[in-house]
Amino acid sequence: MSFQKIGHLIAVSALFLGATVATAADQATFYVAPNGSDSNKGTEEAPFKTITQAQKAVRAINGTMTGDISVILRGGTYQLSSTVNFTEADGGKDGFYVRYKAYPNETPLITGGIPMSGWTIHDEKNNIWKVEGVDARFRQMYVNGKKAIRARMPNLLDNGDHNFFRLNKVDSAGSAFLVNNSDIGEANWKNLNKVEIHLMIAWAESILRLESATKNGNVTKLEPRDPERTKLFKRKYPMLGTAFMSNPPKQQVYYLENAYEFIDQPGEWYLDESTGTLYYKARAGENMATANVVVPRVNTLFSILGKDTKNKVGYMSFEGITFANSNFLRPSEEGFLDLQASMFNIDVLPENGRLGSNKFLLWRPDAGFRVENAHHFKIKNCTFTQMAATGLDFVSGTNDDVIEGNVFYEIGGCGIMLGKFSQDSTTEIHIPYNPKDKDEISTRDTIRYNLVTNVTNEHQGAVGIAAGYPRYVVIENNEVSYTNYSGISVGYGWTKSETAMTNNKINKNNIHHIARLLCDSGPIYTLSNQGTGSEIKENYIHDMSQSKWSDYWILPIYLDEGSSGFAVENNSYKNAPSGVGRNAPGQFTEKNNNGYIASVAEAAGLQGEFKNIGDRINTIPLPDFSNVVPQAPFVENMTIPGTIEMENYDEGGQSISFNDKDFVNEGGVYREDGVDITQIDSTDKTKGYAVGYTQAGEWMEYTVNVTAGEYVFLANVASGLEGSSFQLFMDGKAISDTIVAPKGEDWNTYGTVEGKTTALEAGEHVLRVAITGAYLNIDWIKFGKSADEIISIKPSVRYGLNMDISRSSTLNVFDIRGQHMGVIRVMGMPTTSSVMQAMHAKNFKSGVYFVQSVNKAFGKMIQVK
Structure with missing residues (x-):
């Protein structure tokens, strides 16, 4: 960091003290606006530009609080280049809140998206347009605020509903699927290994990438890729193959996605990753020269993460803000095998051989807004939209929190998730969750007056509101609609044994148009022992019926395996199955759950000031990227020959100047974005920084001035595991082989590896350092025309020492x-x-x-x- 930057930070810290004190009730108020400046004082007249600058201002004064501290966001677009991380240092105390909220009658939009512009006609006859040079990776695209369709076969129906083919047969012995040639044609797709099969299996949906397509007579054998192929064909549940209890017997349904050859319907798009070309077949009336086209780049927009269950983030609120455009790429990288409620398979453990195991390791999808270890935390009157997976996730360690008056619309997975569904990703899911540390359990959280609609549209096995093992949770007066599986799901584990759950209340919710694709579902679905005092009362359930695509039945309120501890009373039904469905539940009581009860219907769902929050859907703003942050050098005048320090990657953010796969800044030093930077020596800052905690597929870019020629280079690296490696690219073209970093003693012991480049052209270029093998720490790379130019750089420790x-x-x-x-x-x-x-x-x-x-x-x- 330069002295100029250090001086700037000191000056800004001094400015924080001059922020406006709004009222006697508030300790301080700061303002942020898209046209502000981070060198401003943060007043209404001179607002900050970024939320992170306001965050610094809060941290400067919240050590002692005499009233609430408010951060007021003016209307407009706040484009995130990486996750904004809040910790226990950002919260309030002594009952006083730190509040991030919208300016009255204005709509601040927090977007994790980037624009796609520069469209040119590709196929005039078919109205297919293209953008070239696309480096970002994404699975959703929005044109003028409307979701586009990732190219698929068969097409959606005219009303936008799903449409499917049926398998000819599941080839269990060959771990493959047989499909009818009359459905898919010749299957000679250009990038076959990017094509996906989306398979609906009972109550869950599986996304598998394809390895091969082999024609044999009237059928084609589709073989999926690993690791998802092996996992799927080991599972006993959900039941793969002829649909359970179907009469007459029928095969399961599927659609294919992600090939250029599938573009035949207006609104479909395809990204050819091999050429970096994005294609789109425009809808009627769309002018691609002026269209507002957005794709997501940031997986988690806001992360609220307390250090642990004894050091939680406390007394914070977010009010009146719209959050949009989150990303989730796991299905493109490893497939996605939903087991239930969008919890996906990490592994399938040995039990009874192929198609025989009911033992699983699971984890949860990414969320646009993530909360862990937080108390007295409020999300109120916000809107969550255009998110790839979960909208809002209270992961664990949450207590006395309120989620109220929010709208969840156009969400790929669950609208809201709450609590753990298993102890961790290494614990078999049927082991009842009941940790010794009770502060880890989501407790006394309230979810009320929220509209959750048009969700589960990327992961059909997700639900509107999903809670794992909460206790004293209140889920009341919500409206949940237009889901492809269940509406509200509470519980996991399929057990009658004691769990963490008790006194959970699911009351007065308005639930309709659910189970639109899958089966074995309910408007309210529960699992496992829920202790005592739990309730399912006075919910209004209407307008739901079994889909023609489902493997078998749907049910009314559904107490599935082990469900116990509930009083199920006075629930109202109309145009829907009524009563109480049950499958091996424990003890519960029921009363008056058949037919329509007008008073219950009237009092269920959104009420009072929240009655019309659905109107927000029609006023969701389009993002304005006129202030987009371009890629630019973080440090000027980096050269080849010369030394490139890895922590000095370009400005621009996620998918622009770097790609980082997790939302947490693991190192937490030097820069405040997604790249994980570590201090090489915690006791000696003069030894500098390195990029660490790397995963395969991550990269950083550097704007460099190059003198023409071929070069040799040394890289200072560390790794405690086998297989760590990297490769260099210049302007998108490989300029080196893959360089393997030998396994060392640990991640704190550095040594050098060497390589050479192809011939480089003179001028300004963008160097990319791509991580090709995970767990690599990389400090710097020095380039020279010969080894003599860089001979002064010696490895600090030789690799491979036999230490005792x-x-x-x-x-x-x-x-x-x-x-x-x-x-x-x-x-x-x-x-x-x-x-x-x-x-x-x-x-x-x-x-x-x-x-x-x-x-x-x-x-x-x-x-x-």
């Missing part, structure tokens, strides 16, 4: 991602046996770990299964 860990009996334990999991102690010289015994004694889950002496100078890292 016998000098210490205290060991650090890391998981396969390099995350520190804890410390163990063994007597004498550590052996595999003594290490395993020590790990079992501390209740480590089964898996692969890496252990190393706490005193790294005396220990290499060893693997333990």
